[in-house]
Structure formats: C-alpha cells, structure tokens
Amino acid sequence: MKHFSHYPLQKHNTFGFSVQCADFYQYEQKEELQQLYQQGVFNGKWLPIGGGSNLLLLNDLDYAVVHSQINFIRSEKETDESVWVRVGSGVIWDDFVQWSVENQLGGIENLSFIPGTVGASPVQNIGAYGVEAKDVIREVEVYDTKDNRFYSMDAASCRFEYRGSIFKELKHLIVVSVVYELATKNYSLKLEYGNVREVVQAKGDESLSTVRNAIIEIRKSKLPLPEEIGSAGSFFKNPVVDAQLFQSIFEKYPSMPYYSLEDGYKIPAAWLISQCGWKGRSIDAAGVYEKQPLILVNRGGATGADILFLMHQIQLSVKDKFNILLSPEVCLVE
Numbered sequence: 001m002k003h004f005s006h007y008p009l010q011k012h013n014t015f016g017f018s019v020q021c022a023d024f025y026q027y028e029q030k031e032e033l034q035q036l037y038q039q040g041v042f043n044g045k046w047l048p049i050g051g052g053s054n055l056l057l058l059n060d061l062d063y064a065v066v067h068s069q070i071n072f073i074r075s076e077k078e079t080d081e082s083v084w085v086r087v088g089s090g091v092i093w094d095d096f097v098q099w100s101v102e103n104q105l106g107g108i109e110n111l112s113f114i115p116g117t118v119g120a121s122p123v124q125n126i127g128a129y130g131v132e133a134k135d136v137i138r139e140v141e142v143y144d145t146k147d148n149r150f151y152s153m154d155a156a157s158c159r160f161e162y163r164g165s166i167f168k169e170l171k172h173l174i175v176v177s178v179v180y181e182l183a184t185k186n187y188s189l190k191l192e193y194g195n196v197r198e199v200v201q202a203k204g205d206e207s208l209s210t211v212r213n214a215i216i217e218i219r220k221s222k223l224p225l226p227e228e229i230g231s232a233g234s235f236f237k238n239p240v241v242d243a244q245l246f247q248s249i250f251e252k253y254p255s256m257p258y259y260s261l262e263d264g265y266k267i268p269a270a271w272l273i274s275q276c277g278w279k280g281r282s283i284d285a286a287g288v289y290e291k292q293p294l295i296l297v298n299r300g301g302a303t304g305a306d307i308l309f310l311m312h313q314i315q316l317s318v319k320d321k322f323n324i325l326l327s328p329e330v331c332l333v334e
C-alpha cells in the first residue's frame with residue numbers, strides 16, 4: 001500500500017485541474033482495504049477514484065482518496081459459447097478491451113477506447129455505440145467499508161440503468177473486481193450505431209479487431225483526447241421527456257432528433273445545447289467542444305468552478321428554451 005499526504009490530483013482527473021487531496025492511498029491487493037478500515041480511513045469522508053475521467057473536482061479535497069491498482073485478468077469458467085472473466089478494479093478499461101479482442105472474445109469491442117478503469121465500469125454502466133457494460137457484467141465483487149467484508153453482487157442487484165447503477169447510491173461500497181461474460185463463438189458484431197458499419201466495411205473484413213479499430217478511429221475523430229484537451233467526455237445525460245413535452249417541442253422543431261422509449265422520448269442533449277447556441281463557445285477557460293457540444297472542455301487553466309459555472313449557464317438556457325433540466329453525467333466532487 002502506498003500513502004501520500006497533500007497529493008496532487010492533476011494526473012488523476014482528465015479535466016487536468018490542479019487540485020490536491022489530503023491523503024491518497026493506492027492499494028494493489030483487496031485485503032489492503034481492511035488495513036484502511038483498521039486505520040479508520042472510512043470513518044470520515046473519502047472517495048474512491050479510478051482514472052478520474054468522469055469527475056468534476058470542484059476544489060481541493062480535505063479528505064482521503066483511495067485508488068485501486070488491483071491488476072489481474074483471470075478466466076473463471078467456460079460455458080459452450082462463452083467464458084466468464086474476472087478483472088481487477090485497477091485494470092485500465094481499454095487494456096481489458098484490447099485483451100478481449102486479442103483473445104477472440106466478443107462483447108466489449110464497441111466499448112473500445114473509453115477512458116477509465118474496470119472498477120468504474122459497473123458504477124457508471126459505461127456505454128457506447130449500442131453496447132453497455134451491463135450487457136456483459138455477471139457479478140461485481142465489492143468491499144463494504146461499513147462492515148469490513150467482501151461480497152459479490154449479481155447483475156440484478158446492481159440495478160443498472162443508463163449511466164448509473166446502485167453503486168451511485170451505496171457509496172460505502174468499493175468495487176474490487178468485476179466478472180464479465182464474453183462470447184467465445186457465435187458472437188454477433190453490433191454495427192448498427194452511427195457510421196460504425198460504414199467504417200468497418202471500408203476496412204475490408206468484419207472481425208473483432210476491425211470493429212475495435214473502427215471504433216477507435218471514429219472516437220479519435222470526434223472526441224478530445226484527454227492528454228491534449230481536458231474533459232470528462234459527455235458532460236450531460238440525454239434527457240428523457242414525457243409525450244406531452246415531446247409533442248410541444250416537436251411541433252416547433254420537426255427536424256429534432258429523438259429516440260422513442262417505453263417511458264417517453266430521449267432527446268440528444270447535444271442537439272438541445274446546440275440549439276441554444278453554445279457549440280464552440282467559451283466562458284473564460286471553460287468551453288463547449290466544437291465537434292461535440294455535449295463535451296465541456298478545459299481550454300487551459302480552467303478550474304472546477306469555471307466548468308460548474310458554464311454548466312449552470314447551459315442548464316439555464318436549455319431550461320428556458322425547452323423546459324428541460326439537463327442533469328450532469330459527470331460526478332461533481334466537493
């Protein structure tokens with residue numbers, strides 16, 4: 001276990017904010033969490049972080065941050081058509097995707113190049129290009145910081161939803177490993193989303209590695225690379241509205257993109273933000289990404305408070321124009 005005091009978090013948040021935490025604990029074995037329990041770390045305020053790619057750190061944290069470096073990928077059982085793979089929470093998500101593709105295991109290739117760690121994948125129920133982590137997660141092993149014990153939760157108990165899960169409520173749980181079921185044969189590639197099929201076909205063959213390369217190419221063309229421009233990916237969730245509100249907006253904007261759901265209509269937040277004229281705009285060093293207005297960026301030297309101010313301004317204009325309150329997908333951390 002490594003422990004640092006007054007630890008800089010600039011390299012641990014993809015916005016690149018220059019903030020620090022009072023204590024930073026980095027553990028490689030799950031049992032080390034029990035030492036932290038004995039030391040009373042979990043009695044006060046504390047925060048688990050992975051790659052910091054979905055955090056808006058609003059100021060210095062006068063409490064402890066715990067960071068997993070539990071690194072393993074292990075096959076646990078095989079069925080006729082799949083393998084169950086247990087992965088440590090500290091593994092970089094995209095390293096796991098690359099491993100799965102190299103081993104001809106299907107299921108997560110569309111989730112290529114999403115920043116962050118395996119530990120956060122069930123918390124956020126990460127998703128992209130028509131696939132979500134919940135499609136393949138079978139079990140999540142957690143450490144309960146109240147009871148000082150480890151246990152496993154099946155997928156149903158995780159209550160996965162769009163960019164969320166039970167772990168957003170049960171903040172006393174730390175994810176230590178995740179079991180994914182990946183297909184060894186008969187997997188069907190998911191190419192329907194956006195221009196994925198087109199880019200895959202242009203590459204000549206339909207294999208797991210071609211899909212992975214296509215997804216990486218598409219993402220690089222649309223999304224800011226964290227090492228070049230600070231962001232936390234999509235800042236807002238796409239709102240779901242009821243039929244009445246949908247109709248009233250649709251009458252005014254018949255070209256509005258939308259998806260019909262069982263419980264309403266999902267409207268792309270990027271479209272709403274663009275309609276309010278925010279695309280490419282900035283307030284001081286906090287900006288709205290030119291190529292994708294759902295992404296708020298640090299144009300250099302922005303603070304969490306700058307991004308928060310921009311977030312509020314965008315929320316106000318969207319509420320004013322469409323009567324929709326955008327909620328952040330990013331975790332606000334004080």
Ligand SMILES: Cc1cc2nc3c(=O)[nH]c(=O)nc-3n(C[C@H](O)[C@H](O)[C@H](O)COP(=O)(O)OP(=O)(O)OC[C@H]3O[C@@H](n4cnc5c(N)ncnc54)[C@H](O)[C@@H]3O)c2cc1C
Pocket residue numbers: 014047048049050051052053054055068089114115116117118119120121123124125126127128167173174175176223224225226231232233234331
């Ligand atoms: C350029 C860019 C593109 C992105 N694209 C996508 C995308 O396509 N799809 C998508 O879904 N997301 C996307 N994201 C968001 C981000 O990559 C994901 O949310 C990712 O899962 C965050 O992982 P992390 O390890 O960085 O988590 P962090 O940001 O460190 O933490 C996120 C949340 O999880 C909690 N957490 C972290 N580790 C643990 C743990 N071990 N146990 C319990 N709680 C934990 C934290 O407390 C926090 O609440 C993108 C981000 C960026 C910067």
